[in-house]
Amino acid sequence: MTDRAPFASWLNDTNDVISVFLSAGQIPGLINLGGGLPSPDVWPVEEIAEISGRVVREYPTETMTYSPVPGLPYLRDVLAKRYSTDNVPLTRDNVLVTTGGTQALSLIGQVLLNPGQKIAAQSPTYLGALDAWRPRTPEYQPMILEAADFDPVQDMTGAQFAYTVPNFSNPSGRLVGLEQRKELLAAAQKTGAWLIEDDPYGKLYYDSDPLPTLLELSGDGTPYSGPVIYVGTVSKELAPGLRIGWIIAAPEMIEALATAKQGSDMFSSGVCQMTAAKAYEEGVADNALPRVLALYRARRDALCAALEKHLSDHLTWEKPCGGMFVWAKVKDPAIQTEQLMRRCLDYGVCISPSSVFDPEGKDQSGIRINFTLNTPEKLSEGAKRLADTIRSFD
Numbered sequence: 001m002t003d004r005a006p007f008a009s010w011l012n013d014t015n016d017v018i019s020v021f022l023s024a025g026q027i028p029g030l031i032n033l034g035g036g037l038p039s040p041d042v043w044p045v046e047e048i049a050e051i052s053g054r055v056v057r058e059y060p061t062e063t064m065t066y067s068p069v070p071g072l073p074y075l076r077d078v079l080a081k082r083y084s085t086d087n088v089p090l091t092r093d094n095v096l097v098t099t100g101g102t103q104a105l106s107l108i109g110q111v112l113l114n115p116g117q118k119i120a121a122q123s124p125t126y127l128g129a130l131d132a133w134r135p136r137t138p139e140y141q142p143m144i145l146e147a148a149d150f151d152p153v154q155d156m157t158g159a160q161f162a163y164t165v166p167n168f169s170n171p172s173g174r175l176v177g178l179e180q181r182k183e184l185l186a187a188a189q190k191t192g193a194w195l196i197e198d199d200p201y202g203k204l205y206y207d208s209d210p211l212p213t214l215l216e217l218s219g220d221g222t223p224y225s226g227p228v229i230y231v232g233t234v235s236k237e238l239a240p241g242l243r244i245g246w247i248i249a250a251p252e253m254i255e256a257l258a259t260a261k262q263g264s265d266m267f268s269s270g271v272c273q274m275t276a277a278k279a280y281e282e283g284v285a286d287n288a289l290p291r292v293l294a295l296y297r298a299r300r301d302a303l304c305a306a307l308e309k310h311l312s313d314h315l316t317w318e319k320p321c322g323g324m325f326v327w328a329k330v331k332d333p334a335i336q337t338e339q340l341m342r343r344c345l346d347y348g349v350c351i352s353p354s355s356v357f358d359p360e361g362k363d364q365s366g367i368r369i370n371f372t373l374n375t376p377e378k379l380s381e382g383a384k385r386l387a388d389t390i391r392s393f394d
């Protein structure tokens with residue numbers, strides 16, 4: 001029998017930890033603090049049902065046939081208007097519609113990375129970004145923004161791009177302050193690296209008004225040509241099931257990314273694009289936001305109170321001021337968090353281990369805990385189960 005050609009070598013680098021915690025949500029009775037899911041209570045089900053039916057009837061051509069690769073002009077215009085400021089005047093040429101933020105990250109890798117090239121990535125790093133770029137086998141320079149000797153110029157030198165989630169990073173929940181945003185931009189200008197601003201949580205500020213984005217800070221009032229490649233998504237503002245995301249960048253960058261998209265999926269669903277466009281235009285996301293913030297703020301507070309009650313002997317963490325996650329360090333260095341994650345499943349709770357947010361898969365010191373999916377009661381029970389699991393290592 002002829003041997004089949006082997007799989008690409010990067011597949012051998014992935015481990016099974018990721019699939020364990022991603023599929024744990026299916027286990028009956030388990031409290032899932034491991035995923036990054038929005039609460040079903042905030043999905044605008046009736047509005048999306050009504051709008052999607054309406055757009056198919058009113059715009060059969062846009063929704064039913066093949067769409068232009070960069071996106072429907074209608075949605076590109078809505079997004080250009082939504083993100084335009086005096087400093088950053090945008091047109092549809094600055095916008096590429098993608099199939100979720102995930103495809104945006106993947107296209108960026110295809111266009112900007114040759115195999116083995118360097119990425120300066122905010123550390124710890126979003127797992128989906130690591131997955132998107134794994135086929136390019138990049139070299140990672142971790143950017144540790146909270147380190148006293150953090151030097152973005154040094155980190156970005158020689159990198160094709162720098163990757164950051166300035167608003168409530170996944171996994172760390174960290175908010176990058178205004179001064180550091182400016183430093184990142186200055187370093188990108190100095191080194192010539194592109195600056196990827198991945199911003200799914202940009203609206204989820206619980207304690208203060210939003211800071212300006214890197215995109216906003218980098219404009220000078222002329223047509224946008226800056227170093228920022230901004231990635232947005234409907235996933236946390238409307239619903240992840242629509243699978244609509246976008247990239248905002250200089251027109252030449254959008255053209256290059258559109259070429260990559262053509263070979264990837266040709267275009268994103270016209271029904272979903274038109275639904276997202278109308279939902280934004282008709283204020284569905286903006287009107288829902290106060291309720292979303294109230295719900296998530298209460299859940300954040302509930303989780304932090306439960307951690308305080310059950311886990312202060314075992315974990316250290318900072319209360320995040322937005323987003324969806326608490327990032328905690330395990331005090332006992334003997335506990336490896338991958339092992340902890342597996343044992344947690346026996347105790348009926350799931351968390352995600354820090355190793356999956358490390359390009360080298362080595363960091364065993366921390367865990368990511370999600371607070372948006374579960375009710376305060378479940379969060380409290382989940383924290384108790386986590387404490388029981390940690391105590392079982394004694």
Ligand code: PMP
Pocket residue numbers: 036099100101102103126128165169170198199200232233234235240244245
């Ligand atoms: N970036 C980050 C940091 C995320 O947390 C997510 C969602 N988990 C995404 C991008 C992409 O989300 P989506 O593909 O659902 O738009």
